[in-house]
Amino acid sequence: MNISLRKKIIFLVLSLLFIVTLAASVISTMEIQRYYKNRIVDQMIVQLDEVEYLLGTQVLGFHDSTRYNELARYADHSRHRLTLIDSTGIVLFDSHVTMDSLHFLENHLNRPEIQMALKSDIGQNQRKSATLNHTMFYAAKLYKNGGKQSAIRFIRLALPIEEIEAVLNTVRWKIMLGGGIALILIAVVSYLIASRLTYPIHQLSTVAEKIKAGNYDERFDVSGSDEIGELADLLNDMLDKLKYDLIRMKKLEEMRSQFLGNVSHELRTPIFSVQGYLETLMENPGAEQKKQQKFIKKAYRQAVRLNNLLTDLIDISRIESGEMKMTFNPFDVHDWLHKMVMDLKETAAEQSVFIKLANEKNEHVKVLGDRERLNQVILNLATNAIKYNKINGQVLLGYTVLRNKVEIYVSDTGRGIEKEHLTRIFERFYRVDKERSREVGGTGLGLAIVKHIIEAHDSTVYVESEIGVGSSFSFRLRKV
Numbered sequence: 001m002n003i004s005l006r007k008k009i010i011f012l013v014l015s016l017l018f019i020v021t022l023a024a025s026v027i028s029t030m031e032i033q034r035y036y037k038n039r040i041v042d043q044m045i046v047q048l049d050e051v052e053y054l055l056g057t058q059v060l061g062f063h064d065s066t067r068y069n070e071l072a073r074y075a076d077h078s079r080h081r082l083t084l085i086d087s088t089g090i091v092l093f094d095s096h097v098t099m100d101s102l103h104f105l106e107n108h109l110n111r112p113e114i115q116m117a118l119k120s121d122i123g124q125n126q127r128k129s130a131t132l133n134h135t136m137f138y139a140a141k142l143y144k145n146g147g148k149q150s151a152i153r154f155i156r157l158a159l160p161i162e163e164i165e166a167v168l169n170t171v172r173w174k175i176m177l178g179g180g181i182a183l184i185l186i187a188v189v190s191y192l193i194a195s196r197l198t199y200p201i202h203q204l205s206t207v208a209e210k211i212k213a214g215n216y217d218e219r220f221d222v223s224g225s226d227e228i229g230e231l232a233d234l235l236n237d238m239l240d241k242l243k244y245d246l247i248r249m250k251k252l253e254e255m256r257s258q259f260l261g262n263v264s265h266e267l268r269t270p271i272f273s274v275q276g277y278l279e280t281l282m283e284n285p286g287a288e289q290k291k292q293q294k295f296i297k298k299a300y301r302q303a304v305r306l307n308n309l310l311t312d313l314i315d316i317s318r319i320e321s322g323e324m325k326m327t328f329n330p331f332d333v334h335d336w337l338h339k340m341v342m343d344l345k346e347t348a349a350e351q352s353v354f355i356k357l358a359n360e361k362n363e364h365v366k367v368l369g370d371r372e373r374l375n376q377v378i379l380n381l382a383t384n385a386i387k388y389n390k391i392n393g394q395v396l397l398g399y400t401v402l403r404n405k406v407e408i409y410v411s412d413t414g415r416g417i418e419k420e421h422l423t424r425i426f427e428r429f430y431r432v433d434k435e436r437s438r439e440v441g442g443t444g445l446g447l448a449i450v451k452h453i454i455e456a457h458d459s460t461v462y463v464e465s466e467i468g469v470g471s472s473f474s475f476r477l478r479k480v
């Protein structure tokens with residue numbers, strides 16, 4: 001912001017004020033000028049009447065030099081130039097010219113004011129005087145008082161325009177002075193108002209500056225119910241939300257980097273193993289067949305593990321990013337679990353574990369869910385139940401029909417999980433016994449995937465476990 005808002009407001013107000021004052025001054029000066037001129041003309045006409053009367057009553061005269069000078073003095077006294085003219089335009093008297101010099105004056109018949117007076121009794125004009133060489137205002141009157149002083153046809157009064165101008169100048173000055181004072185007063189007032197008006201905005205920008213510098217606990221402290229107060233409240237609300245989001249984002253960021261660390265750690269182990277086995281094979285080309293086979297098998301197992309890990313990782317990231325869309329369809333629980341048991345029988349037997357469906361007869365209950373994803377859930381839970389079981393242990397898959405839900409469970413007769421681990425086994429990469437889990441090919445992602453899928457079904461995974469007795473994992477699906 002180059003020019004502050006306050007300066008802009010002040011500038012605007014002052015410009016407006018200047019224009020208004022100027023216009024008002026010009027208009028009022030013109031009006032007053034006209035008014036004064038009219039008044040002067042009126043006064044001159046009164047004066048003309050007076051002169052006419054005085055001439056008529058012969059109080060004033062001009063025929064001998066004494067009376068001529070007396071009349072001149074009378075005119076001087078009233079600050080006018082008085083001229084008496086006969087019907088042919090010859091000047092009979094002029095207060096600014098001596099009696100002897102009268103015959104030097106030119107004929108006045110063609111003077112505009114005289115011509116006007118001839119037509120409409122009264123005439124007026126403003127021009128440069130040929131006789132006196134400066135601008136004068138003239139008013140002439142047709143003299144009708146014929147009887148006495150009969151030679152007079154026109155009475156004319158002249159006033160130097162400077163006199164009129166002087167009066168008007170004073171008026172102009174007064175108006176300008178008034179305008180100037182008003183301008184200063186309003187400038188001061190508008191400065192104060194602008195300061196008051198922009199103060200909260202200034203405050204807002206100060207706080208905003210602090211927030212920009214990373215001080216997220218800063219809040220706008222502008223009270224009042226006007227727009228700026230409302231804006232401050234709005235911004236504060238926004239900041240609260242933003243701060244909350246920021247905390248969440250930081251947490252997510254932390255989780256992400258932790259996840260990335262875990263991933264690289266988990267990937268490194270099998271890759272190093274594969275590398276190690278292959279190196280041993282390369283360095284001992286003459287080793288006996290059986291030994292070579294053993295190493296190749298070991299390398300292969302690590303490769304499989306790597307593949308499983310990547311599949312799980314891709315799954316989890318697809319679920320978490322929301323890329324994996326669930327499609328819910330109703331299906332028969334009994335048939336579904338029965339099929340799962342059949343599929344898992346072989347894997348279980350390999351580990352000397354017996355797996356079976358707990359429900360004997362089909363209750364023909366349907367549930368709503370994404371069967372593909374739920375297969376994955378049962379597979380993960382049952383694989384755990386088999387993996388972490390004991391020789392000749394048992395795994396039970398089953399369901400309980402509730403009022404509008406069906407509870408599905410996977411229970412085992414394994415070694416159980418300690419209380420301290422129970423809440424954490426659903427975290428990514430969390431394993432109770434890292435070595436044992438790795439031995440059986442686990443990465444610690446299985447339960448995290450289970451949790452995500454079940455939550456996408458608006459449900460929760462519960463776990464109950466007793467050391468040495470076994471564990472049971474369960475969740476509920478909507479009955480249809």
Ligand SMILES: Nc1ncnc2c1ncn2[C@@H]1O[C@H](COP(=O)(O)OP(=O)(O)OP(=O)(O)O)[C@@H](O)[C@H]1O
Nearest residue numbers: 384385388425431432433437442443444445446447
């Ligand atoms: N039925 C169970 N009995 C005992 N311990 C279990 C059982 N299920 C899970 N666990 C414990 O919880 C941990 C986390 O299980 P999870 O399925 O997430 O990972 P995993 O089995 O180690 O690896 P993955 O499933 O990714 O191959 C396991 O390492 C194991 O210690």
Ligand SMILES: [Mg+2]
Nearest residue numbers: 380384446447
């Ligand atoms: Mg598992």
